[in-house]
Amino acid sequence: MSTAAGRADESPSSAVFVPPHERDDQVRMRRAHTAAARTFEVTATGPGVWGWQGRTLGRRAGQWWLRLVCAPQDKRNLRLWEGTATAHRALPAVVPRPRLHDVLEWSACGHAYRAELSEYVPLPALESGGPVLTADPELPSTWWADLRRALEATAAVVTDRQAVRQRWVDRNLTRFLGIPAFQVDAWTTGHGDLHWANLTGPPLVILDWESWGRLPVGFDIGLLHAYSLTRPATAARIRHEFAHVLDTPSGRTGELVALAQLLQVAGRGGHPTLAPHLARRAEYLTGTPVPAP
Known part of the structure; x- marks a missing residue:
């Protein structure tokens, strides 16, 4: 998570996007x-x-x-x-x-x-204060089609860069989701930090590619969906536009890994308003209450 290249009209108002303490x-x-x-x-x-x-x-x-x-x-x-x-x-x-x-x-x-x-991209990010969505963006169907096309093109890139590792899943899934760790069986190439402060539109521009690499299928869109849980209408739109990913066993696996990573951030004090939404979504997918941080 970092300052994206070429982003217009940003505001460093998020608790995590701040100057160094000293x-x-x-x-x-x-x-x-x-x-x-x-x-x-x-x-x-x-x-x-x-x-x-x-x-x-x-x-x-x-x-x-x-x-x-x-x-x-x-x-x-x-x-x-x-x-x-x-x-x-x-x-x-x-x-x-x-x-x-x-x-x-x-x-x-x-x-x-x-x-x-x-x-320099002369477009504002869809969320200027940080990754969590605070207002429903009015995005046309063409924007969503462009996002699907961009993620599909990224998925086809061959790389040995690893954005998410199996060993992180092995060590942390039970801690943050309360379920046994599982083996990720479907990997793809993705952005690795897909959230609303890294997207513009329309037109669509995807910012901040420093984290890109191999990750579980469903991780990218699961992360974007998780950051949208405070805005139910947009979260529902994501589930509709990306049902072909999220409604599959591999897609649910990737979404669970994304939720676990954000619950780790929440456990360290990040995104406090998002944390209860993350816990509810994880419990909905697993049937298991999320452990207290």
Whole structure:
């Protein structure tokens, strides 16, 4: 979960999309972002938008979106670190997304930095304050058809990147859903972080591809559905548009993994208004009450 490339009119109002806690880290990130802009010979003029727990900072720079990622030099998650670039190379043109233009990496004082210069998308995200849906979007049937087409095209991409791992399921499913862990028997390639702050429309553009890779069938759309549970009309629309996925045994498996991951986030204090909806949906699918966090 991070600041998406090329996103317009964002607001960092979610409890998880906030600046780093320490003032010195905020200053350091802003200085690094300015240094990257100078190297790319662009001028960042838009408001700063922080990503997941302050690990990224993005700003508009003319026709570009300049996104900075930072991690301790010895603790980089290479899958996330290289996700935007690998998605740029691997995904077909039919998948609507900001195109990556240039990348810059450097290290200083124990921190690793990666700056990505991508197309700026002059469209607001469908949810500006975070991933949870707060109002029903009025989306035409063509938008839903475009989303289906994009996810189907992504599913056809061959990759060894793993967005969700079987060992996470083995370790955590019982803890968060109260059911025995199961073997995922149907895998596909997907976005890995499909939520309303990563979607625009119409027209559809899918933002933030750093988490993409192999995941259980049904995970992506199960995640989007879970983030919509506070808005029953939109959740019902998703179940209708993607019944061919969610109403299958493999699709239900992927949805359960998505619910378990979000219940893990909720157990750490994230998305408090969503948590009871997640628990009810999980109990509906499994017939088992969700364990207390």
